[in-house]
Amino acid sequence: MNNYFFGVDVGTQGARIVLVNQEGKLIASDARKFELDDCFREEQSPELWWKDCKEMMTDLIASLPSSIDRSCIQALSVTSTSGTVIPLDKNYDPLHNAIMYSDPRSAEQGKRCKEVATKYVKEGYTGFNASSGISKMVWFQETYPEKAEDIELWVHASDYIVGKFSSNYKTTDYTNVLKSAYDLEKLEWPAYVIKELGIKRSCLQEVVPSGTIVGELDAELASTWGIPQIAIVVGMTDGCATQMASGAVKPGNWNTTIGTTLVIKGVTKSNVVDPLGRLYSHRHPEGYWMPGGASNTGADWISLDFADNLQALNEEAEQLVPTGLLAWPLKQEGERYPIMAAQARGFYPEGVSQAAQFTAGLEGVAFIERLAYEIIEDLSSEKVEAVYSAGGGSNSDIWLQTRASVLNVPIYKCKEASGAFGAAIMAASNTFYSSLIEAASAMTQIEKEVLPNSDLVSAYETQYRAFKQKLSDLNYI
Incomplete structure (x- = not known):
């Protein structure tokens, strides 16, 4: 039944x-x-x-x-x-x-x-x-x-x-x-x-x-x-509900959700405290901690600026990576994570095609994600071994490949990784099941595994360093 x-x-x-x-x-x-x-x-x-x-x-x-x-x-x-x-x-x-x-x-x-x-x-x-x-x-x-x-x-x-x-x-x-x-x-x-x-x-x-x-x-x-x-x-x-839906509910699991904003969550045994306030830890219902942060950078720039021919842009992006270009598709004033900079403004390369701008934007979000995980590793002394991915940003295969190569870790996309699905898991966690971990284990499925591309990994190391240098030159970090 x-x-x-x-x-x-x-x-x-x-x-x-x-x-x-x-x-x-x-x-x-x-x-x-x-x-x-x-x-x-x-x-x-x-x-x-x-x-x-x-x-x-x-x-x-x-x-x-x-x-x-x-x-x-x-x-x-x-x-x-x-x-x-x-x-x-x-x-x-x-x-x-x-x-x-x-x-x-x-x-x-x-x-x-x-x-x-x-x-x-x-x-x-x-x-x-x-x-x-x-x-x-x-x-x-x-x-x-x-x-x-x-x-x-x-x-x-x-x-x-x-x-x-x-x-x-x-x-x-x-x-x-x-x-x-x-x-x-x-x-x-x-x-x-x-x-x-x-x-x-x-x-x-x-x-x-x-x-x-x-x-x-x-x-x-x-x-x-x-x-x-x-x-x-x-x-x-x-953000926490989508983390539940992704399956990242046990210590050592990490999740990135790219929707309107980019949200990173994980599970650790101890509270992770960031003295600068970029990272914060939620309390896991079973006594663990769920450190993470929410960025103003996400996928809203796609729906606002590139929605008309999105499929074609994704196909072109597959031929353009790595672009070697620097972009940060931040649509509002100020950033909160992984950078605390109220004066921050996004930027795009000039004099390039729409497809190149789009692809550079995908890379820019991946760079922000990597910077966030670097901060997590520094503060927690734990290594990020894999990332579970959710949100609308996970529907793009080229974006998944770009992110896996920038992060240099496998990315797992879950079959039904949405906030609403996470809420349903929470609804089941203490009614039908005896715990959140039991409910998530029974109700989530990995749909796709994306491994880093070795050629892209090398190229993105150089591009990422240039990205961080630009943020430094702008006094954002």
Whole structure:
């Protein structure tokens, strides 16, 4: 008998829902782009997220074939962006739009949060900046003091959707609270958050391990959809969910996800502390640590600048590597990982074809990925032996080959490595299975292994050194 699990992913520009069985087989899925305005990188409507998610759930369940026993649907979990926060009122309705992780308006508050945290935290995470949830909380309360007294609860993006499914808004997980200043070593909200940053303790959520059941599906929704009141499992951040989907859940495993941004995650036995704040460690639900970082460099440049003839560009890129050109396709101002440089700007080679610019962009992202892993190796004293890859960037064979050759390690692409699939694994981890590692082992499959090309490895050593030198010349490193 099959058992089934929903995974919901609320991303920056759209949402996706999957239904999978206990073996990780994809049963059904749906996706939708949000109707966003030009300010979507700063604020978005969480009601819009829920409207689209609810409609997709309705359509997906209605379209399930009769062979799928709806009574065997077991659980649901949610993933969404890290650092996005929402102030809720006493009715748990949004007092304001969701303040997005990519909103730069809290830069000054981020500096202050970092300074305060550094005074009190010696071995934990203090790398707060404009993309941190705690910075946005402080910014909102200072910018809208008339609304501050009406805040009942601060929640993260995935928490809001979990709340709509289950009516439990008060609980969040280890991964969401890292950038909201929760102490993952002591497992408590530190006193400085309340006393120095001015956030009321009553407005802060209770924190549980990722994968914890926090409620059951709202009775009215269950009746409407014709499914049981299934278990609702606490949400988690998108980077961590995709790491789960890639299979990188045991100590020594590493994952790179290239979506809108580039996210690197791994699993270590001990906490990895970066004094410069480039790298941070999430708490693994089974007691390990998940160090990694999120870059502003990703694949958004492809959808924005090269989407019209992408297939042809990928084919041309196969003939152009290695280009010997230097590009960094950073689309927004400033970088956060592996470089902390608010003044950073991307760059492309001039006077070359569109295909050459595209190919150089692929290489540039690979160079950023390598720089990130070099920092990880230095801080952890562990060698990166292989990388599990996920996200839209993993769909390009030439990009996989380029990255494997730049990193000089094998890259493994998993069959269903998406945030929504990772959320489904989390939904199964403590309902059908007894742990996250057991669930991920049973539900993930490697689809492709890409080995380094020896000729490219040699050429990229020279090109990578030139790339780092350019970053140095620009005072980015």
